[in-house]
Amino acid sequence: MRMIDANTMGTPAVTSGAVPAPALKAEARALDFFYGEVQALRKIDLPVWENRVTALIGPSGCGKSTFLRCFNRMHDIGEGRNRYHGEIVFHPDGVDILHRSVDPIEVRMRIGMVFQKPNPFPKSIFENVAYGLRVRGERSRSAIADRVEAALRDASLWDEVGDRLHDMAFNLSGGQQQRLCIARALATSPELLLFDEPTSALDPNATANIEDLINRLKEKVSILIVTHNMQQAARVSDYTAFMYLGELVEFGDTNVVFTNPKKRQTEDYITGRFG
Amino acid sequence: MTTETARIRRLVARGKRFDKVFVILGLMSLMVGVLTLAVLLAGLVHDGAARLDWDFFTRFPSRRAGNAGILSAIVGSTLVMLITALTAIPLGVAAGVYLEEYARRNWLTEIIEINVNNLAGVPSIIYGLLALGLFVYALDFGQSILSAGLTLALLILPVIIVATREAIRAIPSSIREGACALGATRWQMVRDHIIPYSTGGILTGVIIGLARAIGETAPIITIGALTFIAFLPDPPLGAEFPFVSFEWLKSPFTVMPIQMFNWMSRPQAAFQVNAAAAGVVLVVMTLVMNGAAIWLRMRYRKRIKW
Numbered sequence: 001m002r003m004i005d006a007n008t009m010g011t012p013a014v015t016s017g018a019v020p021a022p023a024l025k026a027e028a029r030a031l032d033f034f035y036g037e038v039q040a041l042r043k044i045d046l047p048v049w050e051n052r053v054t055a056l057i058g059p060s061g062c063g064k065s066t067f068l069r070c071f072n073r074m075h076d077i078g079e080g081r082n083r084y085h086g087e088i089v090f091h092p093d094g095v096d097i098l099h100r101s102v103d104p105i106e107v108r109m110r111i112g113m114v115f116q117k118p119n120p121f122p123k124s125i126f127e128n129v130a131y132g133l134r135v136r137g138e139r140s141r142s143a144i145a146d147r148v149e150a151a152l153r154d155a156s157l158w159d160e161v162g163d164r165l166h167d168m169a170f171n172l173s174g175g176q177q178q179r180l181c182i183a184r185a186l187a188t189s190p191e192l193l194l195f196d197e198p199t200s201a202l203d204p205n206a207t208a209n210i211e212d213l214i215n216r217l218k219e220k221v222s223i224l225i226v227t228h229n230m231q232q233a234a235r236v237s238d239y240t241a242f243m244y245l246g247e248l249v250e251f252g253d254t255n256v257v258f259t260n261p262k263k264r265q266t267e268d269y270i271t272g273r274f275g
Numbered sequence: 276m277t278t279e280t281a282r283i284r285r286l287v288a289r290g291k292r293f294d295k296v297f298v299i300l301g302l303m304s305l306m307v308g309v310l311t312l313a314v315l316l317a318g319l320v321h322d323g324a325a326r327l328d329w330d331f332f333t334r335f336p337s338r339r340a341g342n343a344g345i346l347s348a349i350v351g352s353t354l355v356m357l358i359t360a361l362t363a364i365p366l367g368v369a370a371g372v373y374l375e376e377y378a379r380r381n382w383l384t385e386i387i388e389i390n391v392n393n394l395a396g397v398p399s400i401i402y403g404l405l406a407l408g409l410f411v412y413a414l415d416f417g418q419s420i421l422s423a424g425l426t427l428a429l430l431i432l433p434v435i436i437v438a439t440r441e442a443i444r445a446i447p448s449s450i451r452e453g454a455c456a457l458g459a460t461r462w463q464m465v466r467d468h469i470i471p472y473s474t475g476g477i478l479t480g481v482i483i484g485l486a487r488a489i490g491e492t493a494p495i496i497t498i499g500a501l502t503f504i505a506f507l508p509d510p511p512l513g514a515e516f517p518f519v520s521f522e523w524l525k526s527p528f529t530v531m532p533i534q535m536f537n538w539m540s541r542p543q544a545a546f547q548v549n550a551a552a553a554g555v556v557l558v559v560m561t562l563v564m565n566g567a568a569i570w571l572r573m574r575y576r577k578r579i580k581w
């Protein structure tokens with residue numbers, strides 16, 4: 001059961017002014033989230049800008065992954081009475097993707113996700129990337145093949161796997177598997193791509209590859225990334241949101257948040273005093 | 276050597292004595308089961324070896340033990356298994372998938388789950404009684420291959436449901452999330468992921484179920500299988516239009532364990548030899564099926580490891 005209260009619209013809490021603001025891709029407005037009776041998110045307002053990378057940072061259990069998963073209604077899967085309260089407005093159409101009239105599947109058609117641990121399907125490399133297209137009813141073999149190649153190139157994996165597309169995805173290395181998962185999400189041309197700590201299971205080399213990739217991908221897609229690694233947030237993101245105990249403490253231009261945070265908690269966290 | 280070292284060594288040695296004792300006890304317990312079975316099998320082979328030739332497989336039962344064979348019983352068992360598999364697999368897999376993927380967790384599904392597990396423990400003759408009333412009389416399928424196949428399908432349905440659910444539960448949630456995040460509906464997820472990735476486990480359950488069904492005697496006797504069948508059911512393919520015939524479904528039949536039981540209950544020693552030979556064939560059929568289950572499990576486990 002979800003309760004939406006359209007009257008509690010918040011205003012985007014933008015504290016930055018350094019970079020000329022591009023178009024809004026999505027915005028959370030006064031978002032509360034409950035796992036059953038437990039409130040995990042409190043009154044979160046956050047803009048996600050088009051073709052920019054927005055990073056969510058904060059200590060374990062602060063709700064950053066919970067927040068990310070609201071964007072593709074991942075909480076609707078499975079059991080449990082999870083409730084959203086508030087809105088996430090998706091632009092340019094201005095749909096509230098949390099509204100009960102919106103099917104979660106429709107949301108996931110437009111918003112892709114890459115998970116913490118690479119989770120390729122036990123199928124061939126080709127079939128992994130093609131799967132999103134098949135779900136969307138694409139039948140044309142040549143169209144699928146073209147999209148698969150383009151997605152693998154975008155995920156800078158083509159050079160490594162282009163000649164063995166029909167090998168099992170499980171035979172790839174961890175870093176390659178994660179790039180495959182990125183390609184799988186890209187193949188369906190999502191408007192927003194969610195990354196949930198995408199490098200926490202990878203070695204430094206593979207991590208660097210993924211970070212490069214994220215930097216390049218923002219030309220094509222808006223990105224929201226959860227990371228427990230502050231250096232990573234500083235390296236890849238344009239905007240940073242610091243969350244603590246289910247609340248959004250500070251949001252702003254990444255440079256500003258990291259060099260001149262306004263809140264004491266943010267400063268303590270990024271200087272490593274807690275978290 | 277210090278006294279401390281010596282003390283500790285004595286301590287370790289004393290502790291290890293129990294290891295040895297347990298190894299011996301454990302081996303003996305194991306042997307009770309394995310050896311008994313081996314002796315039994317060896318006995319069967321010894322008694323029945325004289326009749327295990329080609330003729331034994333290609334002849335109908337006869338009043339003269341030396342001429343009797345198991346042709347009608349093997350054909351009967353095979354056809355009954357075919358019906359059982361064709362009905363139990365789709366029903367069992369569908370029920371398992373529904374319970375795991377679609378059913379909401381509430382008291383109703385809890386009750387259903389408990390009952391599915393209980394059904395696996397219901398004595399098989401009860402299924403025979405149920406089938407006698409339902410298939411033979413109410414639905415008027417008669418004392419036929421169809422009735423027997425459906426009865427055994429009911430009997431192994433719980434086994435297949437449980438195997439399906441366990442195989443599905445082994446699929447990590449990250450795979451579901453991955454498919455979901457791409458916009459897959461539940462049905463697409465089931466069709467493209469859940470069923471393909473659990474096929475190994477499901478097949479294993481199916482074969483173990485069929486191996487149990489092929490040896491079942493009580494429910495088949497209850498619904499009225501005959502013990503002396505000197506003809507084969509109508510062939511399913513004919514030379515004349517419409518080329519396929521389902522008359523065989525209605526045919527009276529016998530199956531391996533009943534044929535064996537029939538021979539065993541005769542006083543003549545020659546029929547005891549026949550019974551032993553039929554026993555060997557039945558055991559080999561079961562072992563081959565179990566072997567196939569193990570092979571399939573290994574094969575799928577090698578292909579998909581999470």
